[in-house]
Amino acid sequence: MFLSIEKVTKQFKNRENKAETVLTDIDLQVKEGEFVSILGPSGCGKSTLLSIVAGLTPQTTGELILQGKQLKGPGKERGMVFQQAALFPWLTVEENVMFPLRKELSKKDALERAHKYLSLVQLSPYAKHSPHELSGGMQQRVSIARALAMDPALLLMDEPFGALDEQTRSRLHEVLEEVFLETKKTILFVTHSIHEALKLSDRIVVMGTQPGRILDVIELDFPRPREQAREELVKYEDRIKGLLKSEIDKVIEKEQQYATSR
Numbered sequence: 001m002f003l004s005i006e007k008v009t010k011q012f013k014n015r016e017n018k019a020e021t022v023l024t025d026i027d028l029q030v031k032e033g034e035f036v037s038i039l040g041p042s043g044c045g046k047s048t049l050l051s052i053v054a055g056l057t058p059q060t061t062g063e064l065i066l067q068g069k070q071l072k073g074p075g076k077e078r079g080m081v082f083q084q085a086a087l088f089p090w091l092t093v094e095e096n097v098m099f100p101l102r103k104e105l106s107k108k109d110a111l112e113r114a115h116k117y118l119s120l121v122q123l124s125p126y127a128k129h130s131p132h133e134l135s136g137g138m139q140q141r142v143s144i145a146r147a148l149a150m151d152p153a154l155l156l157m158d159e160p161f162g163a164l165d166e167q168t169r170s171r172l173h174e175v176l177e178e179v180f181l182e183t184k185k186t187i188l189f190v191t192h193s194i195h196e197a198l199k200l201s202d203r204i205v206v207m208g209t210q211p212g213r214i215l216d217v218i219e220l221d222f223p224r225p226r227e228q229a230r231e232e233l234v235k236y237e238d239r240i241k242g243l244l245k246s247e248i249d250k251v252i253e254k255e256q257q258y259a260t261s262r
């Protein structure tokens with residue numbers, strides 16, 4: 001198996017210094033070249049799980065194995081794209097994409113690589129621009145190009161389009177789908193949007209909350225582009241909404257308990 005997440009749990013200390021379980025019994029297998037979304041209500045531990053796979057947050061128990069090797073800490077075989085593009089404002093677009101390549105490639109090769117991926121995300125004309133001259137969606141495309149330029153085996157994306165308006169988001173879904181089909185990268189993608197997950201994924205991992213755990217893994221066995229399969233989409237959407245309903249109720253109930261206890 002390309003990526004195995006085995007019996008992973010995570011506890012954080014809460015404000016009273018008591019251990020609180022955020023993730024429990026996470027078992028997930030990801031095949032090479034798969035697009036897997038992690039979907040669930042706010043606070044169910046999606047970002048924590050992705051951060052554990054990235055090696056940025058240590059798990060409390062359990063194991064992660066990528067391409068036969070046990071994961072310990074971060075590594076360049078995993079690229080990460082966050083909700084905010086986090087570009088260096090003093091560098092141009094192409095310099096931002098070249099930046100992580102500076103140690104392993106000559107300047108000429110790094111530039112060539114940067115342009116390959118800028119072209120893939122349709123930003124070649126903006127190579128010499130500064131990040132502040134770009135829209136939020138364009139900046140996010142630069143950060144996708146930067147992550148891809150490292151040629152990671154696994155691309156981890158944490159709500160990469162969460163801060164964008166609906167139209168830009170929709171355009172970037174198309175860009176990401178093109179990138180996915182072209183590069184055949186394995187992608188683990190965190191979202192709380194059912195539509196986004198249905199549009200992009202081969203499989204959707206639906207998570208529940210309190211504690212965060214996997215409720216179901218849904219295989220989307222109908223062809224891309226997904227928008228054309230309206231009936232299929234509605235069927236899957238209803239199934240996911242059914243799974244999430246009681247989870248969202250739990251979040252609301254906790255919120256109400258908190259409000260009445262004040």
Ligand SMILES: Nc1ncnc2c1ncn2[C@@H]1O[C@H](COP(=O)(O)OP(=O)(O)OP(=O)(O)O)[C@@H](O)[C@H]1O
Pocket residue numbers: 012013014022040041042043044045046047048049192
């Ligand atoms: N460093 C930390 N220390 C303590 N608790 C944390 C820490 N990071 C996350 N948590 C807690 O873990 C839980 C899961 O958080 P996480 O950000 O992974 O959820 P999420 O599903 O990604 O939420 P959202 O969709 O709102 O981004 C939350 O209750 C959060 O408060």
